Amino acid sequence: MSRIKAEGIESELDTPMRRIVFEGFESKILQTLASRTKRNGGEAAPARTASPEEDPKLREHCGVAAVYHHPDAARQVYLSLYALQHRGQESAGIASADGNSISNIKGMGLVSEIFTDEVLSKLKGDMAIGHTRYSTTGDSALLNAQPIRVESTKGLIAIAHNGNLVNLGNLRVELERQGATFQTTSDSEIIIQLIAHSTATTLVDAIADSLRQVEGAFSIVMMTRDRIFAARDRHGFRPLSMGRIQNPDGPDTIVFASETCAFDLLHAKFERDVAPGELVMVTEDGVTSRQYAEPNQSSCIFEHVYFARPDSKIFNRWVQDSREQMGRQLARESHVPADLVVPVPDSGVTAAIGYAAESGVPFRFGLIRNHYVGRTFIEPEQKVRDFGVRLKLNPVRNLLEGKRIILIDDSIIRGTTSRKIVRMVRGAGAKEVHLRISCPPTISPCFYGVDTPRKSELIAANQSIEEICSFIEADSLAYLSLDGLQHACDGGEGNQYCVACYTGNYPTAWVDVEDILPATATL
Ligand SMILES: O=P(O)(O)OC[C@H]1O[C@H](OP(=O)(O)OP(=O)(O)O)[C@H](O)[C@@H]1O
Ligand SMILES: NC(=O)CC[C@H](N)C(=O)O
Ligand code: SF4
Ligand SMILES: [Mg+2]
Numbered sequence: 001m002s003r004i005k006a007e008g009i010e011s012e013l014d015t016p017m018r019r020i021v022f023e024g025f026e027s028k029i030l031q032t033l034a035s036r037t038k039r040n041g042g043e044a045a046p047a048r049t050a051s052p053e054e055d056p057k058l059r060e061h062c063g064v065a066a067v068y069h070h071p072d073a074a075r076q077v078y079l080s081l082y083a084l085q086h087r088g089q090e091s092a093g094i095a096s097a098d099g100n101s102i103s104n105i106k107g108m109g110l111v112s113e114i115f116t117d118e119v120l121s122k123l124k125g126d127m128a129i130g131h132t133r134y135s136t137t138g139d140s141a142l143l144n145a146q147p148i149r150v151e152s153t154k155g156l157i158a159i160a161h162n163g164n165l166v167n168l169g170n171l172r173v174e175l176e177r178q179g180a181t182f183q184t185t186s187d188s189e190i191i192i193q194l195i196a197h198s199t200a201t202t203l204v205d206a207i208a209d210s211l212r213q214v215e216g217a218f219s220i221v222m223m224t225r226d227r228i229f230a231a232r233d234r235h236g237f238r239p240l241s242m243g244r245i246q247n248p249d250g251p252d253t254i255v256f257a258s259e260t261c262a263f264d265l266l267h268a269k270f271e272r273d274v275a276p277g278e279l280v281m282v283t284e285d286g287v288t289s290r291q292y293a294e295p296n297q298s299s300c301i302f303e304h305v306y307f308a309r310p311d312s313k314i315f316n317r318w319v320q321d322s323r324e325q326m327g328r329q330l331a332r333e334s335h336v337p338a339d340l341v342v343p344v345p346d347s348g349v350t351a352a353i354g355y356a357a358e359s360g361v362p363f364r365f366g367l368i369r370n371h372y373v374g375r376t377f378i379e380p381e382q383k384v385r386d387f388g389v390r391l392k393l394n395p396v397r398n399l400l401e402g403k404r405i406i407l408i409d410d411s412i413i414r415g416t417t418s419r420k421i422v423r424m425v426r427g428a429g430a431k432e433v434h435l436r437i438s439c440p441p442t443i444s445p446c447f448y449g450v451d452t453p454r455k456s457e458l459i460a461a462n463q464s465i466e467e468i469c470s471f472i473e474a475d476s477l478a479y480l481s482l483d484g485l486q487h488a489c490d491g492g493e494g495n496q497y498c499v500a501c502y503t504g505n506y507p508t509a510w511v512d513v514e515d516i517l518p519a520t521a522t523l
Contacts, residue, residue, distance in 0.1 A: 061087045061088065061134065061162050061163075061238060061258070061303075061307055061450065062087055062088045062132060062133050062134060062146070062160075062161065062162040062258075062449070063081060063084025063085070063086075063087035063131070063132040063162065063257075063258045063262075064084075064129070064130070064131055064160040064161065064162050064219060064220065064221045064240070064256070064257070064258050065077050065080035065081055065084060065130045065131075065160075065221065065255070065256065065257045065258070065262055066129040066160075066221035066223065066228050066255065066256040066257075067080070067127065067128050067129075067253060067254075067255050067266075068126075068127050068228045068253065068255070068282040069126050069127070069250075069251055069252070069253050069282075070126055070245070070253045071126060073096055073123075073125060073126050073127050073128035074094050074096040074124075074125070074128045076128070076255070076266055077094050077128040077129065077130035078094060078111065078115050078130070079262075079265045079266060080130065080255070080257050080262035080265065081111045081115075081130045081131070081132050081262075082111050082265070083257075083259070083261050083262040083264070083265050084132050084258055084259060084261075085110060085111055086307075086309060087132055087134070087162070087258060087259070087307065088131075088132035088133045088134040089109075089110060090108065090133050090134050090135060091106060091107060091108045091109065091133045091140070091142065091145035091146075092106070092110070092111045092114050092115075092130070092131060092132045092133065092145070093105060093106030093107070093114075093130060093131050093133075093145050093147050093160075094106075094115065094120075094123055094129070094130040094131075094147070095128065095129050095130070095147040095149060095158040095160075096123040096124060096125040096127065096128040097125045097127045097128070097158075097223055097224070097225050097226065098125030098126070098127075098225075099125070099225055100225060101156065101225060102149055102156045102158050102223065102224075102225060103122065103123050103124065103125070104149045104158060105123060106142065106145035106146070107142070107145070108141075108145065111132060127223055127226075127228055128223070129159075129160050129221045129222070129223045129228065130160060131146035131147055131160035131161075131162075133145060133146055135186070135451075136164040136187070136450075136451050137164055137165070137168065137185075137186055137187035137188075138184060138185035138186035138187065139185060143183070143184055143185070144184045146159070146160045146161060146188060147159055147160045147223075148160075148183065148184060148186070148189050148192060150189070150192045150193070152192075152195070153196060154195060154196055154203050154206055155203070155225065156224060156225055157192055157195060157196070157224055158222065158223045159188060159189075159191060159192045159220055159221075159222045160188075160220065160221050160222075161186075161188035161191065161219075161220045162217075162218070162219045162238045162240075162258055162449060163217030163218040163219055163237055163238045163448060163449040164187060164216055164217050164447060164448055164449040165188075165191075165215065165216040165217070165218065166215050166447050166448075166509070167214065167215040167216065167509075168187050171190050171194065171213065171214070172190060175190070175193045175194065175197060179197075180193045180196070180197060187216075188218075188220075190214060191210055191214055191218065191220065192210075192222075194209070194210035194213055195209075195210045198210060203224065203227075204229075204281055204290070207222070207231070207279060207292075208279055208290065208292035211231055211233075211279065211292050211293065212292060212293055214233075215508055216237075216447065216448060216508060217235070217237035217300075217448035217449045218231070218232070218233045218237075218238070219231075219233070219237075219238035219239065219240035219274070221240075221256050226283070226284070227282065227283050228254070228281075228282045229279060229280065229281050229282075230256045230279075230282075231274065231278065231279040231280065231292070232275065232276050232277070232278060233276065233277070233293075234276050234277035234293040234294060234295050234296055235276055235296055235297060235298045235299070235498070235507055235508065236275070236276030236277075236295065236297045236298070237299060237300050237448045237449065237498060238258065238300065238448075239258055239259060239273070239299070239303060239312075239314035239315060240256060240258060240273065240274040241256065241257060241260050241263070241270060241272070241273050241274070241313075241314075242256050242272055242273070242274060243255045243257070243260070243263040243266070243268035243269055243270050243271055244268060244269050244271050245266060245267060245268045245269070246269070251286075253268070254282045254287060256274070256280075259308055259309060259312035259314060260313045260314070261309045261311045261312040264311070273315065273316060275291070275295060276295040276297045276299075277291055277293040277295040277296075278290070278291055278292070279291075279292045297495065297496040298496055298498035298507035299314075299315045299495055299496070299498065300446075300448065300449075300450070300498050301485065301486070301497040301498060301499050302411075302439070302446070302450060302501065304317070304319055304322040304323065304326075304489045305323075305347075305410050305411060305438060305439045306410045306411055306439075307450070310323060310349075315493065315495045316493045316495070317489065317493050317495065318491075319350075320350055322488050322489045322491070323350035323351045323354065323410075323438065323488075324350055324351070324353060325354060325487070325488035325489075325491075326351045326354065326438040326439070326480055326484070326485060326489075327350065327352055327353060327354025327355035327356075327357075327408065327438060328354040328355065328357065328488075329358075329480060329481075329485075329487065329488050330354075330355055330408070330436050330438055330478070330484070331354070331355045331358035332358060332484075333478070333480065333481060334436060334478035335359050336406065336434050336476055337404065338403075338404040338405060338432070338434060339361070339362075339403040339404045339405070340361065340363075340366060340399065340400075340404075340405055340406070341355050341359065341361045341362065341363045341364070341406045341408060342363075342365070342366035342367060342399075342400070342406065342407050342425070343363075343365070343367070343407075343409075344367060344393070344407060344408065344409035344410075344418075344421055345365070345367060345369035345393065346369060347410040347411075348407075348410050348438070351408050351410060351438035352408035355406065355408050355436065359406075361406065364399050365396065365399075366395060366396050366399045366400050366425065366428075367394065367395055367396070367421070367424075367425070368393070368395075368396060369392060369393055370391060370392055370393075370394070373391055373392040389417060389420045389424075390420075390424070393421065393424065395424050395425055395427070395428035396428075397428045397429060400425055400428040400429055400430045401428065401429030402430075402431055403429075403430055403431060404430070404431050404434070405425055405432065405433050406434045406436055407421065407422065407425060407433060407434065407435045407436070407474075408436050408437075408438065409421070409435065409437055410437070410438050410439060411437060411439055411442060412437055412441075412442065412459060412460065412468065412472075413452060413453065413458065413459070414453065414457055414458070415468055415471055418435060418472045418474075419471060419472040419473060422435060422472050422473050422474050426473070432475045433473075433474050433475055434474060434475050434476045434477075434478075435472065435474040435476070435477045435478075436477075436478055436479075436480075437477070437478070437479045437480065438480050438485075439485055439502070440479050440480060440481060440482045440502040441461075441465070441468075441479050442458055442460050442461075442501050442502065443458060443460050443461040443501070443502060443503075443504060444458070444500060444502075444504040445458070445501065446500065446501050447506065447508075448508075450501075452501060459471070465477055465478070465479065482499060482502055485499075485502075486499070
């Protein structure tokens with residue numbers, strides 16, 4: 001069975017070798033995702049399970065990238081996606097355009113598994129867009145992999161979307177009434193179908209028209225046969241930056257990416273963020289822009305806490321700086337006497353460096369991460385998952401033995417992983433284990449592209465800090481205050497942040513009431 005979908009390309013792309021790699025990944029991913037929940041109208045969504053043991057991890061966002069005017073555009077997008085792999089590991093795709101048509105190749109699995117040299121060489125043209133997906137609406141299946149390519153009265157359009165829309169139901173029904181035939185069950189296709197069905201006479205007007213109708217989170221890149229578009233929702237939930245590669249002998253190459261870490265690999269220079277509510281168009285004549293909606297910024301603060309890479313500058317602020325400040329503030333707010341500060345890799349590392357610097361307690365890698373185990377390593381069975389955490393993290397016994405340890409992690413969602421890590425550190429001989437978390441308690445789900453569980457499954461929504469502390473069997477537990485977090489992510493840039501998962505106050509109207517019910521109400 002082929003797991004790669006090639007559109008606008010004649011030849012058969014699956015080699016037996018790659019099929020084997022794919023099958024291995026496919027079965028793991030399909031198993032783990034059998035229990036995923038899709039909010040907001042994902043028709044093919046499987047039922048959500050209420051078991052706290054079912055799905056212990058956060059899921060990433062997606063990553064998007066685009067390149068305009070480069071002789072090997074698809075390869076540049078490939079490199080960008082490689083740098084954005086941490087934002088989505090379910091599926092990936094690249095679409096390229098050569099002025100006449102759009103080719104599109106998508107597959108389940110990691111970027112490096114889908115795009116061999118042979119596959120990349122099929123993607124001709126000097127423009128390309130790409131996507132790494134972790135699904136929030138619609139099944140994790142090849143069908144919903146992106147870019148999504150649609151042939152419409154406005155011509156061929158391909159889209160790659162990071163974020164999650166919150167007003168799907170009505171829009172989809174209305175579009176179907178107007179004759180739209182959806183190819184996917186993902187929310188992202190709504191944007192492209194709205195463009196196709198817009199009565200606006202120019203494509204750029206049709207895009208603006210579409211973007212004004214959808215609510216929620218979207219950082220998107222789009223491509224026609226000869227143009228690239230990039231846009232962010234008016235809240236600017238998800239990051240999206242623009243960069244430039246200067247070509248001495250011709251026009252500059254313009255690039256877009258979810259995070260600036262992708263630019264470094266391309267030797268592109270960061271130019272600016274796409275602004276909330278802005279639509280940027282790149283054509284032969286250069287870069288033009290319009291503000292299609294009134295901005296009302298509420299960028300996701302959790303990007304700074306967990307999702308983005310520390311070597312990225314998002315919302316005009318270095319993630320590294322924010323995380324270090326979170327750690328420093330955590331030390332100021334809730335220090336406890338100890339011998340070592342130990343991070344829970346990877347996302348706890350930078351905050352732990354800040355904590356150690358502020359407190360003067362030595363920093364040591366007391367837990368070693370196996371880099372061949374992905375960020376979202378989950379298995380459906382508890383027994384396998386227990387082993388999974390041990391496979392991913394291993395204690396350095398000679399560092400921990402007899403010591404009072406401050407463990408730093410970025411977040412607790414259900415608490416199952418933290419509990420295993422605390423046990424692991426104690427099992428390695430630590431005398432005391434104090435857990436410090438570099439954000440406030442997560443008490444409410446996200447509707448904007450982070451697939452956090454519903455409220456009934458969020459441990460901090462249903463238990464006090466003392467109860468959580470005793471559940472994870474730590475000697476003490478403390479979270480960073482909301483003020484402390486906001487201060488750490490401020491840095492004078494004047495960003496307005498969404499903090500809804502810590503407060504329950506959402507910047508848009510959300511739709512899934514069931515998701516925000518406390519545990520007791522669902523029993
Ligand atoms: O409430 P819990 O079940 O403990 O889940 C929270 C953990 O999951 C995430 O790490 P993950 O391993 O997904 O990614 P990372 O390696 O990038 O830190 C997060 O950083 C916490 O460590
Ligand atoms: N995590 C995301 O940004 C997902 C994008 C889109 N909502 C999808 O499910 O494909
Ligand atoms: S609810 Fe939380 S995770 Fe979602 S956008 Fe807001 S801050 Fe980010
Ligand atoms: Mg982690």
